[in-house]
Amino acid sequence: MDDDFEKALIKSSRLGAAEELRQTNALTGRYGLSLSDKQIADIVEKRFEAIEATGRVEFGHGIMRMLIGEFCDSPFIYQENYEETILELVDSFYYFKNESEDRIPDDELIKIMRRHFDTICQGSLEYLSGTTLEDLCRNTRYGYETDGDGRLF
Numbered sequence: 001m002d003d004d005f006e007k008a009l010i011k012s013s014r015l016g017a018a019e020e021l022r023q024t025n026a027l028t029g030r031y032g033l034s035l036s037d038k039q040i041a042d043i044v045e046k047r048f049e050a051i052e053a054t055g056r057v058e059f060g061h062g063i064m065r066m067l068i069g070e071f072c073d074s075p076f077i078y079q080e081n082y083e084e085t086i087l088e089l090v091d092s093f094y095y096f097k098n099e100s101e102d103r104i105p106d107d108e109l110i111k112i113m114r115r116h117f118d119t120i121c122q123g124s125l126e127y128l129s130g131t132t133l134e135d136l137c138r139n140t141r142y143g144y145e146t147d148g149d150g151r152l153f
Contacts, residue, residue, distance in 0.1 A: 022040060
């Protein structure tokens with residue numbers, strides 16, 4: 001019985017996450033971005049994998065709507081790289097939430113990610129996750145006083 005309940009809960013969570021992503025198409029359509037049902041399914045799968053891999057638990061709405069809302073008007077995101085970018089951002093978000101030991105609120109981390117992505121990273125996901133966010137998390141973890149982007153004063 002417990003196993004059936006757990007499976008039903010997981011299925012319900014995945015359906016809710018898929019619907020949440022489907023609804024973001026109304027916002028992102030203004031920027032020429034949309035996700036197909038297959039892309040939505042892939043992103044939902046990646047989100048749940050990232051949550052599991054980082055040992056995290058999410059209740060209610062996750063970060064997808066906030067993440068997509070923050071990044072959808074970036075000059076470095078276009079339809080051809082939209083799904084791949086979202087997949088990478090989801091992975092990065094959960095990884096850096098753990099690396100910062102949850103000391104950075106979700107909305108603040110997403111805003112910092114966007115600011116770095118559009119400025120010093122010039123749209124490079126590799127640079128975003130490989131350097132700038134590593135510095136932010138290290139400085140946050142060790143309690144160094146930083147500016148709003150994680151750089152030391």
